[in-house]
């Protein structure tokens with residue numbers, strides 16, 4: 001009766017198997033694979049798994065990647081995967097995007113995970129949801145669970161590569177984050193980090209002004225742990241926000257009773 005959750009990003013596929021489709025269910029196995037190596041899943045890590053009863057995922061990589069993931073699943077099991085599409089509302093979150101379906105499903109799922117966590121931890125309040133992956137997204141959700149809007153900015157890696165390819169003199173090793181960088185490495189690393197933490201601060205300010213309450217801030221994504229020490233706003237790092245969202249959606253859609 002296991003549940004396989006899939007998060008197919010622009011750089012890596014992350015997967016997790018839970019005992020049941022329910023937030024807080026026991027995590028039985030998990031892993032991550034760079035998109036170039038997806039083909040190894042069906043004769044590698046996934047071979048030792050029991051056939052999952054449910055498979056639910058979100059994909060923001062292109063259709064060719066999605067097809068390759070489906071082939072891997074198909075080689076091993078009969079279970080038909082379901083893929084989350086952003087809609088006008090689901091699992092207690094409503095979608096303020098101009099065209100709800102155009103919102104990246106990873107953003108939608110992470111918001112559902114965050115809202116679930118927020119409500120489990122106390123009375124409703126506004127929250128900011130930060131995802132630090134290949135790209136960075138910062139979303140605003142109001143007290144009622146309405147996604148008001150969010151921003152997309154380049155991730156740390158893309159920022160650095162853009163600077164490297166657009167200049168003659170910016171090829172240097174990774175530096176440290178510091179308040180007043182005095183060498184090129186530290187200047188680049190701190191610049192990328194401040195761009196992200198500054199964007200989060202700004203969105204938290206926007207949301208606080210809009211709602212009149214200090215928002216909770218949740219952060220997730222592969223590079224979240226790198227960003228966490230440099231945030232200027234208090235912020236809770238939750239590695240599993242996308243999986244929590246998938247569990248919550250699956251629970252509401254699939255669980256009997």
Ligand SMILES: Nc1ncnc2c1ncn2[C@@H]1O[C@H](COP(=O)(O)OP(=O)(O)OP(=O)(O)O)[C@@H](O)[C@H]1O
Nearest residue numbers: 009010011012133134135155156157158221222223
């Ligand atoms: N250990 C690290 N040190 C520095 N930067 C990192 C590290 N890990 C990840 N990053 C940065 O974070 C970005 C995305 O990393 P990662 O692939 O872990 O995230 P992700 O959430 O899996 O991304 P996606 O979901 O978009 O595939 C990369 O662009 C990289 O620059």
Ligand SMILES: CC(C)(CO)[C@@H](O)C(=O)NCCC(=O)O
Nearest residue numbers: 060102103104105106107135152
């Ligand atoms: C912004 C990313 C790349 C973040 O992973 C993804 O959510 C995406 O491709 N979104 C589609 C565009 C949008 O959300 O407006």
Ligand SMILES: [K+]
Nearest residue numbers: 009106133221
């Ligand atoms: K992601």
